[in-house]
Amino acid sequence: MSKKQVRIGMVGYKFMGKAHSHAFRDIPFFFDTDVVPVLQAIAGRDEQGVKQAAEKMGWASYETDWRRLIERDDIDVIDIVTPNNTHAEIAIAAAKAGKHIICEKPLALTLEQSLQMLEAVKEAGVVHMICHNYRFAPAVQFAKKLIEQGRLGKIYHIRATFLQDWLMDPNFPLIWRLKKEVSGSGTHGDLGAHIIDLARFLVGEFSEVVGMMETFIKERPLGDMDIHLKGRIESGQWGEVDVDDASAFLARFENGALGVFEVTRFSRGNRAGNRFEINGEKGSIRWDMENMNNLQVYLEDDERGLQGFRTINCTEVEHPYAAAYWPAGHIIGYEHTFINLLVEMMNGIANGYSPAPNFEDGVRNQVVLEAVERSVQTGTWIKISELLKQPQLQV
């Protein structure tokens, strides 16, 4: 008997559009899910561009207005892979139309907007997820398992970074990621959202934060970039950069752990330095996205003299998601984090629940982002509970 098809409508088709399209196509190839995704339609504003993208990435049809995609009754899921300022409007309209939703991170521009999105999906009773893909690296899932099994004991520290260097040229153009009205914030919401999610996944909920931010280059020429981060200057005009180039913060967690977080696009030599180290009473773990199949593990219980960080290549059938792919030692890559996440979305749709990370995780992430921003403005520690205290902001 053929499986139930879940018809996807994707808005946007560039960097994340490519990652999501590829992942949807690979799901039935590697996984035996109860429902299978079908690449039904994509939407973009430029007809020639969206038509070409549909052909290249294997979508059956296209629209030049996302609203039309939402109106179509041959679409079950709306996938939002557009800049951050569009997420709320598209997600709320999609929820009202009864579509399931997968939305890219950060969920919204503000905490308040993210709460409106959460309310909309809850009211509509649709399945929802946010695309925090890094927690779906098998090594990160395995780290979670070790922590849950108590192998590290009580957690004392997490230190996490996401370091990049592609913005250091002062003549690099003023792309949408550098405009507050489109992106909400700079490195903070873009890269910070990822390491906040990893910390929430592995350590627990944040209780208070204190931060700092800097914009090193305050004006840039107008322009755009391609997915390989190659800038293209469009005119002789310049504009103001009104978001952070770098952001750092300290945190306390509800379980007593301490966190140190740093994100930047000015860290020479670091291309995608998404790394964390977690220290517990009985052991430590380290992960580095650029070496994403490996997890470094130190266990205090090891015999003295043999103690030290060991490198576990998380490609054995015992490791989460690994059995779907290749024999042990045959590594997977960045794109597989999206496949694993969207497999969970298919399971959620088949069984009527919203797998984590969902819009509630998106809101809990957004509150940390907003608390750090407030801390930078006030120069003080900000308690997460203070931000969530206002009745309209309760999760």
Ligand SMILES: NC(=O)c1ccc[n+]([C@@H]2O[C@H](COP(=O)([O-])OP(=O)(O)OC[C@H]3O[C@@H](n4cnc5c(N)ncnc54)[C@H](O)[C@@H]3O)[C@@H](O)[C@H]2O)c1
């Ligand atoms: N999960 C991750 O690792 C990850 C990585 C990169 C980006 N992102 C997130 O994904 C989203 C998209 O980022 P990207 O890097 O793919 O951006 P991008 O600039 O590569 O692509 C954006 C796409 O949205 C389209 N678009 C822009 N405004 C639109 C509108 N009003 N209506 C319809 N289409 C519109 C553009 O034409 C383009 O196709 C952002 O929210 C970003 O934060 C997530």
